[in-house]
Amino acid sequence: MTEPVKRRYDTSRRQEQARENRRRILAAASGLFREKGYAATAMPEVAKTAGVAVQTVYKAFANKATLLKAVFDVTVAGDDEDVPIAGRDFIAAIQVEPSPARKIEMYLTHLAGIAPVVVPVQLLARDAAAADPAAAEVWAQMRAEMLTAMTYFAADLVATGLVRAGLTADDVRDVLWTYHGPEQYELLCLERGWSPERYGRFLRDAIIAAVLA
Known part of the structure; x- marks a missing residue:
């Protein structure tokens, strides 16, 4: 009678160990990518920093590019929970907000x-x-995911009925896509020294002026 209980316990323990290994690998890779760059970071180095075998890294992530995508996903979400961005509380709050300017x-x-x-x-x-x-391929996937997200956001704004006359949902999506791109932050904050807060206010005002009546 105790055998099924033991198997469940062993499975649970293995799953928790796998999750912990994944967290350690992602933390190690994130630090190394930022410190050394993508090309100079090797998978064995990630494994050593994470304190796991290199085979464990490859079991969790097929290659270095897949690992980079996972680092990006966790960085965006703020955690490694299996909850898509569309299901996060801040997105839900934006969706129920009636004012398009406030949504932006x-x-x-x-x-x-x-x-x-x-x-x-x-x-x-x-x-x-x-x-x-x-x-x-990973970069193309990241761009495609961003475009999809901005498509949904554009539809949400258009549904308020307060988008500028003559603009289609695709037009609004493309404006959001352009301002959302990392190039804006690169130019304004990394090259020109703007604070993230000033960057955010600039994008807010620019998008509101571009798409709202």
């Missing part, structure tokens, strides 16, 4: 708050894509 302000406040940690990972992927086909 709420989103840009969130974006400015995470940009200092998220944008460097995006730029790593963008730069790595030039020399690594696997990284290029």
Whole structure:
């Protein structure tokens, strides 16, 4: 009678150990990518920093590009929980907000708050894509996911009935896509020294002026 209980316990323990290994690998990779860059970071080095076998790293992440994508996803979400961004509380709060200007302000406040940690990972992927086909696939995936997110956001804004006359949902999506790109943060904050707060206010005002009546 005790055998099934023991198997469940062993399975649970293995699953928890796998989750802990994953967290340690992601933390190690994030630090190494930021410190050394994508090309100079090797998977055995990630394994050593995480305190796991290199086979454990490859079991969790097929290759370095997949690991970079996972680092990006965790950085955006703030955790490694299996909850998509669309299901997060801040998105739900934006969706129920009736004012389109306030929706934009709420989103840009969130974006400015995470940009200092998220944008460097995006730029790593963008730069790595030039020399690594696997990284290029990951960068394309990241861009596609961003476009999808902005498509939903545009539809939400259009549904308020307060978008400027003559603008389609695709037009609004493209404006959001352009301002959301990491290049804006790179230019304004990394090159010109703007604070994330100023960057967020600039994007808020620019998007409101561009898409709302």
